[in-house]
Amino acid sequence: MIGISEIRDAAASIAGHVVRTPTVASPGLSALLGAPVTTKLELLQRTGSFKARGATAKLLTLTDAERAAGVVAVSGGNHGIALAHMAAALHIKATVVMSRSAPRRAVDLVEAAGASLRLTDGMAEAFALTERLRSEGLTLVHPFDDPWVIAGQGTVGLEFAEDLANSGATADTGTPTDVLVSIGGGGLVAGVAAAFKALLPGVRVWGVETVGATAMTEAIAAGGPVTVPLSSVVTTLSAPSVSRLTYDHAAALVEDVLVVSDAEAVRGVLDFAEHGKVWTEPAAGCLLPAARQVLERVGDGARLGLVVCGGNATTADITEWARRFEVR
Numbered sequence: 590m591i592g593i594s595e596i597r598d599a600a601a602s603i604a605g606h607v608v609r610t611p612t613v614a615s616p617g618l619s620a621l622l623g624a625p626v627t628t629k630l631e632l633l634q635r636t637g638s639f640k641a642r643g644a645t646a647k648l649l650t651l652t653d654a655e656r657a658a659g660v661v662a663v664s665g666g667n668h669g670i671a672l673a674h675m676a677a678a679l680h681i682k683a684t685v686v687m688s689r690s691a692p693r694r695a696v697d698l699v700e701a702a703g704a705s706l707r708l709t710d711g712m713a714e715a716f717a718l719t720e721r722l723r724s725e726g727l728t729l730v731h732p733f734d735d736p737w738v739i740a741g742q743g744t745v746g747l748e749f750a751e752d753l754a755n756s757g758a759t760a761d762t763g764t765p766t767d768v769l770v771s772i773g774g775g776g777l778v779a780g781v782a783a784a785f786k787a788l789l790p791g792v793r794v795w796g797v798e799t800v801g802a803t804a805m806t807e808a809i810a811a812g813g814p815v816t817v818p819l820s821s822v823v824t825t826l827s828a829p830s831v832s833r834l835t836y837d838h839a840a841a842l843v844e845d846v847l848v849v850s851d852a853e854a855v856r857g858v859l860d861f862a863e864h865g866k867v868w869t870e871p872a873a874g875c876l877l878p879a880a881r882q883v884l885e886r887v888g889d890g891a892r893l894g895l896v897v898c899g900g901n902a903t904t905a906d907i908t909e910w911a912r913r914f915e916v917r
Contacts, residue, residue, distance in 0.1 A: 590838065591739045591780060593787035596747050599646045599740035606645045606675070607744075608634050612752035614761040617864035618895070622880055625762035625892040629749045631899065632869055636698075638825075638899030639745050639777055640671035640732075646741030647730045648672075648679055656681050661727040663687070663719040665712065665773065665824040666695035667872075667899050668732040673704035684722060686715045691824055694903050712819055713829050733776030734832035743780025745896060750788040753894070765792060765894030767883050769876045772796040772805045772846060774828035775835025781896060782842035792894070793887075796839060796846040797879040799854050799871070802827045806846045808836045822851050822910060825872040825899065852914035853878035858907055859916065861897070870902035871910070 610633045618626040631639040648660070659682035662672045669685035676683035683704040687696065688711050699706050707722075709715040723729045731738060753764050768785060770778040775796075782794040798806055801821030808814045808831050819827045831839070839846070849857075857874030861867050876895045884891055911917070 590841070591736055591743060591783045593784060595736065595740040596743035596780065596784050599737065600744045600747055602649050603642060603645045603741060603744065606678070607641050609748055610634050612749055615865050616761070617866060618877070619762065621860060621864040622877070622884065622893065624884055626895060627753070627762045627765055627893070628865065628895045628897050629745060630867065630897050631745055632867065632873065632897050636667070636671045636674050637901040638667040638671065639742055640667045641675055642744050643738035643741035643776060644668065644671040644730055645675045647735060647737045648675055648681060650737055651681070651728060655728045658726050658728060659683065660730050661686065661719055661722045662730045662732065663715045664691070664732060665827050666691050667825050667901055670695055670698045670702075670901065672730055673699045673702035676704065677702050684727060686719045686722070688712050688715050688824065692902065692906055694901060694906070712827055716829060733774030733828070733835050736834070739776050739780045739834065739838070741780070742777045743784045745777065746781030746784030747788070749781070749894065749896065750784055753789065763892050764789070765892045767793045767795060767887060767891055768894035768896065769795045769797055769879055769883065770896045771826060771872050771875060771898050772798050773802070773826040773872070775805055775831045775839055777896070777898060778843060779835045779838035782838060786842050793844040794842060795879065795883055796843050797875050798846060798848050799823045799826055799875055800848055800850050803848055804828050804831045805836070805839055806848055809840060809846060823854055823871040823875070825870065847879040847882050849875050849878040851910070852916055855907065855910045855914055856916045858902065859911065867897065867900070869897055869900050872899055873897045
């Protein structure tokens with residue numbers, strides 16, 4: 590299990606390489622949801638998502654030989670973007686494996702950073718190709734199944750909890766009773782939950798998935814990681830399974846995992862834009878319908894914290910999804 594000492598070590602390591610993103614109250618989202626909302630705006634991170642943290646934390650642990658050989662990662666989008674850019678900044682050759690269903694913007698950004706891009710027919714095939722490249726000598730920078738990556742993502746929770754302890758950051762909303770975190774493979778929720786457990790143990794942490802990308806929900810039901818079929822349009826949450834490491838953290842530290850539809854996630858992107866005044870992606874948009882579920886379950890007095898994990902979606906992406914799901 591990753592603890593606060595590992596997260597603090599990661600924070601010291603990546604300082605200067607990543608942005609300390611703002612924690613701000615959201616009057617618009619508070620009015621929309623009918624409860625005080627504080628947001629951690631990780632979509633303002635380098636490369637547009639929290640993934641820069643874990644990727645950098647891992648890259649900084651490499652030996653000279655590993656740096657010379659290069660690294661490989663599998664990604665639904667944001668992890669690949671982060672690894673490509675952060676590896677380039679550290680002068681490390683990177684290979685990124687993605688499904689052809691990945692957002693076009695993600696593909697373009699990976700290639701623009703100078704990484705070698707390999708595309709496969711699906712995420713299961715992407716994970717398989719990544720394992721083969723690893724066996725050929727590249728160092729794997731896993732999107733979630735790595736203690737340093739989880740500790741790096743946990744710095745989101747460290748900063749969030751520290752900011753919440755500063756009354757100035759939450760003067761209008763108070764300290765949240767409940768924090769919501771999106772789940773793909775579980776690295777972010779594992780790290781954030783570990784940080785909150787250590788620093789603000791009274792805060793409940795909830796995970797959020799979309800229908801067709803429910804690897805953590807199925808793992809919790811089965812008592813351990815299982816492979817799940819993927820059909821969600823939210824490719825950045827589409828891991829075919831969580832890992833034992835991320836499952837163990839979620840099982841021990843997360844209140845529950847909530848599931849929303851793709852249509853609700855896309856509606857959430859539009860609500861974030863209209864009411865929260867930020868442009869997110871569906872992996873963050875899913876937090877708003879899930880927040881309504883939390884409010885129904887915990888009742889009056891709830892105060893919400895939202896980890897707004899990323900904003901790497903184009904207007905064309907959202908327009909197409911909104912048309913498909915008839916969301917306005």
